[in-house]
Amino acid sequence: MQISSLIKIPEMMGIKRIIGGIGVPYPLGNPHVSKAEEERTRQKYVERALRLLEQPLIDPA
Amino acid sequence: MSKIKVVHYINQFFGQTGGEDKADTPPFSVEGCLGPGVLLQTILGDRAKVVGTVVCGDNYFWENQEQAKTEVLDLLAGFSPDLVIAGPAFNAGRYGPACGAVCEMAQEKLGIPALTGLYKENPGLELYRKKILITRAGSSAVSMKEDMKRLAELALKVYAKEPLGGPDEEGYYAHGVRKNRFSDRIAAVRGVDMLCDKLAGRPFATEIRLPDFDIVKPASPVKNLSEAVIALVTDGGIVPKGNPDRIKSATGNTYGKYSIAKMEKLTPEEFECIHAGLDNTYGSEDPNRFLPVDAMRVLEKEKLFGRLFDYIYTTAGCTVELSNAKKMGESIAADLHSQNISAVILTSG
Amino acid sequence: MNNVRLEIGNFYVEHVKFEEITKLEDKVLSVNKEEILALIRQEEHLSNVDVNLVYPGENSRIIHVFDIIEPRCKVGDGDAYGGLTGDIKFTGIGRTNALRGVGVVLCEEINIPWESVIQMGGEGSEFSPYSSLTHLVIEAQPSAESTAKDYYEALMSAGSRVGGYLAEATRELEPDSVEIYEKSPLDAVDPTLPRIVYIYLIYSHSDIRETLLYGSRPRRIFPTIIHPNEVLDGAVVTANHDMPAGMRNESLIVINNPIIKELYKRHGKTINFVGVILSNEYPEFSMKDKCAAIAARMAKWQLNADGVILTQLGGGHPNVDLMLNCEKCEELGIRTTIVVSEESDSEGIQPPLVLFSPKADAIVSTGNTNELVHYGPVDEDKVFGGKKFRRMEQSIADPIEIPIMMIPGASSQIGGARLQAVEI
Secondary structure, three states, rough: OEOOOHHHHHOOOOOOEEEEEEEEEEOOOOOOOEEEEEEEHHHHHHHHHHHHHHHHOOOOO | OOOEEEEEEOOOOOOOOOOHOOOOOOOEEEEEEOOOOOHHHHHOOEEEEEEEEEEOHHHHHHHHHHHHHHHHHHHHHHHOOOEEEEEEEEEEOHEEEEEEEHHHHHHHOOOOOOEEEEEOHHHHHHHHHHOEEEEEEEOOEEEEHHHHHHHHHHHHHHHHHOOOOHHHHHOOOOOOOOEEEEEEHHHHHHHHHHHHHHOOOOOOOOOOOOOOOOOOHHHHHHHHOOHHHEEEEEEOEEOOOOOOOOOOOOOOOOOOEEEOOOOOOOOOOOOEOOOOOOHHHHHHHHHHHHHOOOHHHHHHHOOOOOOOEEEEEOEEEHHHHHHHHHHHEEEEEEEEOOOOOOOEEEOOO | OOOOOOEEEEOOOEEEEOOOOEEEEOEEEEEEEHHHHHHOOOOOOOOEEEEEOOOOOOEEEEEEEEEEOOOOEEOOOOOOOOHHOOOOOOOOEEEEEEOEEEEEEOOOOOOOOOOOOOEEOOOOOOHHHHOOOEEEEEEEOOOOOOOOOHHHHHHHHHHHHHHHHHHHHHOOOOEEEEEEEEOOOOOOOOOOEEEEEEEEOOOOOOOOOOEEOOOOOOOOOOOOEHHHHHHOOOOOEEEEOOHHHHHHOHHHHHHHOHHHHHHHHOOOEEEEEEEEEEEEEOOOOOHHHHOOOOOOOHHHHOOOOEEEEEEEEEOOOOHHHHHHHHHHHHHOOOOEEEEEOOOOOOOOOOOOOOOOOOOOEEEEEEOOOEEEEEOOOOOOEEOOOOOOOOOOOOOOOOOEEEEEEHOOOOOOOOOOOOOEEEEO
């Protein structure tokens, strides 16, 4: 699957398993919050990503 | 009025030297035409004369690169041609690119038009279509007659500097370059015409096509996440500090494969971000923002998934040419396949 | 009676000259120059006004073109430029007279950082459709205390005043031809004909990057249905004042929206032209997405569209609106076609659009706006609109290379020109 801050682009390429990243220079980061919160958020995103890998696609094109 | 002087380039097989066993034949030339050159001359008729033919073994050409090219070029130049026609090479995997290379050389070094004909899957097509005009050809010499005719006729047109019709009309492969011209109808009329055709199920031709992004069918879901081996890949340009393999920050065509075995996370002492298209500081401060090794280790311990693969793959996806991006992707995928990786998380800015 | 009927009376003008009395006779338009100057001078934000006549086919050029207005007046009641003034009582109905073959050109003199050049004759003149018209060229500078916004608005206002004044010459006369635009939901159209909706994307972002709608600024509107007659009678006015010509779209072509005219031509015969939806190209992605969804639903749920044709105004991010509208329509079972200008590079190598969608399989090109055109030299004393180029070093009568984007009308985003780009 792909994590990308500009999700229209992988969508354009026909990629089905996508999660929107947080920001272009930090798709899985956030310099504006505390380190601890950033790590928690990253973990959440990665867990979502892993679960997405198990998902069957709704319309396998 | 002097006739246009054409030189024909062919390989050892069409040059009647031999088959595979003669693929290492060094280049030689003969006056007039040889093999399919006879057909070429018939098609050209009075309009041009095949003054000479240059023959080179396919293996010789590719195994002796620069030397072979120089030798072929000298032989071509020896005829003082106005126009070079190579092949057609149908689907031949070495002959096709050789024809492409010969045409490119003739164009650049001799300053004359040079064309060849290839089958749509011939590797020479992607390599040379932006640099030279390549006409359509079938997959084998079965279609030699029509393919040679298409090639010869277009070559003459190009030589005469006649304005060309579109790729479909003239039978050549589009370079992928946009060029303006005037239509017979204003865009509004063409738009309504196209919509009506589309609604009626009639054929229509879009004037701007989706670039060939090569849509890949998505893989089936991971069957058992708790046993899966997951690899991390990024185009955010995270590399070992100092960028030992000199991966380019932009327009690159290489990627790195680096070990993260036993690492609990990526540290700014060991890694940095070199992507030219975004603010590097955040990725360099904390490379896990692109390659979330830290989060993966936590979830690995919790047994959400089987194992984090020992290597990460990285490149800087800034203004990379599409063809290079494709090659890198294919290479990484092949490597991952050979290691029985279950799935990949790819991160991008 | 539910008939919405607009008549456009066409008056074809073959020659224009300055004379004592303003009148139209035997296709010759005579114009009192002093009265024109007096009209323009009523604008407090304009000073140093000059007007000249520029003829098609001459070795001449107009630079710093800001807008081109078609002279019109409403016979009977109403304002022919209701989209600008807000007086829309009779916009879309009744009789409007139009002088054809004449343009009122406004030139701006405050250094908008683009060129905008119409070559009236010789090499390169075939690219602007306006090179075949006779133009009354108005040059004016801003007054001392005027802001850019004041100046732009004064130019637009002056243009409509002068246009109205010229068209008054037709009030008592019989037109050479009459175009009739009549469409109502009660029309008995063959139900098997495909139902077509035009989604007209507009650009309303700021005071100087604006599309006026009924004289107001539609900054935060949701998609709305507008009657095509209203568009053809001036309800929509493009006011992208500091954009290059290719993204600005002149008033003359906007009031003659070619997509609407073509759909009207076929209405009841080969299609059922069911309506026009206007939608703003918002700056935020979330609103672009939302409006695309709303417009698609409106087309399907309220107008039962089979097909939609889409155009954009402006460039770059509006490609996103186009693709989103296309996708949302296709997802609802509406087949779509897009008409769009391209922004590759001067060599035509870079991709032509910023965003593509696999669902956008039917696109008409209005040309690569970055391709360069060669304009031959013109007579030194026949350049109107300014004294020097903004971005080019040549002097104003010299031969120049100019991108399509800076030639008014060349790559009309609403489909009014024949230029297209093909793949080679």
